[in-house]
Amino acid sequence: MSEEQQITPWNIDGALGEWYVPxxxxxxxxxxxxxxxxxxxxxxxxxxxxxxxxxxxxxxxxxxxxxxxxxxxxxxxxxxxxxxxxxxxxxxxxxxxxxxxxxxxxxxxxxxxxxxxxxWIDPLWQVSDDLNGAKLLSGAIADFHERSKGFVPPERCVKSSRLKRWPKKYAKIITKMNWFREITELYGEMPASQVIQESLPIFEIQAVNAHEKLLSSPYRKLADRGDKAWGLAHQDYGSSNGQQSSDGMWIIDLDGVAFDLPVRDMRKLIDEYMYNLGYWDLEWVMGMLEAYDEVNPIEDELFEVLLIDMSHPNLFYKHVKEMVYEPEAFLDAEVKAEVERVLQLEETKWAVIAELRKEWKGGKRR
Missing domain, CATH: 3.30.200.20 (Phosphorylase Kinase; domain 1)
Structure with a gap:
């Protein structure tokens, strides 16, 4: 074996078995x-x-x-x-x-x-899939965010920061909505194409509105505080990366950490739980946010930005974005079911966001 051999992707199609390593x-x-x-x-x-x-x-x-x-x-x-x-x-x-x-x-x-x-932390186990488990995950990531403040990366590395990239990411997703429309029209015979085409007008409007609200929100003022002030977000946090042990909650798999507003992790965690529930539930969301706020308080302006990020069609984008790579393989019945589930969530999402806006004040219900 050459010392200079480069590690490259392998077994892309899985033909060599699930656990094959060259x-x-x-x-x-x-x-x-x-x-x-x-x-x-x-x-x-x-x-x-x-x-x-x-x-x-x-x-x-x-x-x-x-x-x-x-x-x-x-x-x-x-x-x-x-x-x-x-x-x-x-x-x-x-x-x-x-x-x-x-x-x-x-x-x-x-x-x-x-x-x-x-x-290797052993044993670790996933939290219960009820509200108590969701609160444990929320409190654990709040502690992670608080302790990460002040991190200064080594000079020889590439600094990873998403703190000021939100508007650009929102705009990019608006552009991709047109790509999704063109792809599903081109592959109209695929199982997921019709439901995606029918839902695109709904989610496209949401994406545009969220972008406009973000630009007029306190977002830029918050981001201008800088990386050290906010610390790190996990970026891939959920029930698989926050786990229990006999001495408390551990957070693992930090490969994708980046400087960011901490509410990005919470929005993703809430999305995961609401998707699994099949509907948006005010008590769950409020309970998770209160558990987070007890450890790392969410100021009102940051909460405003969180509500904007909740109103963005993140789950729709998450479940359809991979179509740009292999549409013929991707737009199958499974994706169709995922998009239908996201549409089902729409029936309860907006009432919960409206209640959050009314009820939240400095970490407490009004």
Missing amino acids: LYIENMADEVLCHYNFTTTTRTVMALKNEFGGLIWKLETDDGPKSLKILHRPPVRSLFSIAAQEYLVKKGAKVPEVIKTKQGESFVNKGEKLWFVAE
Whole structure:
């Protein structure tokens, strides 16, 4: 095996089996582990991002269980997330500790990817799928946000910040609505095409309105406080990345962390729960926000921006955006059902947002 071999995506179509890992990557893992002061007895694949070249193993070692991870992003970006994880550990956040190499480094660069080892928190289990579980997740991410404030990334990495990118992202989604229209017209025979075409006028108007409201909101004033003031958002937070242990809630998989307004994580978490419920529920949403606010208070101007982000057609976009890559494979019956579920949510969403606007004041019901 060449030392200079680059890790590239593998097994894209899954034909080689769900857990297939190329031999050259297994050999790289052996070499990477030689940089550490423990001896590995077993190595088990736990998660794959083979379409990007990412991977997580669970290690059983003579120094307890650990994880070995290949970060799929470019090394200068991956360095940001590793540094963020180390900062959060120092600040007392419940995120896994990064294990140093024999040379005192936080990672190994191999195959043009960063590899790192972290402690494996065991056991971990998902929270209950009721409101109490949702509150636990809300409080945990609030603690994460609060402790992440003040993070300064290393100079040699690419800083990841979405703090001032909201208007651009909103505008991009408006543009993509036209792409979705053209694609579903071109592939009109596909199962999901008709329901997407019929729903596009609804969600396109929502996207335009949300963009206009964002531009006239306190958003820019809040964003101007800067990255250090707000800290990091997880960006992929949900019931799989916030889990319970005997000593409290842990947050894992920090690969995508970026500077951002903290309510972005909460909006995504609320979306996940409302989608799973099949309707918007005021008591659930208010309970989650109150649990968050108890740990990291949500000021009124930030709450206003959260309501705007809730009013944006995020779930619709999430469930249809991949059509631009392989429409013939993507626009199937499963996507049709997902879009129909999002449309069902519309029947209860707006009344809940209206009540939130009336009832919320400084973290308390009026």
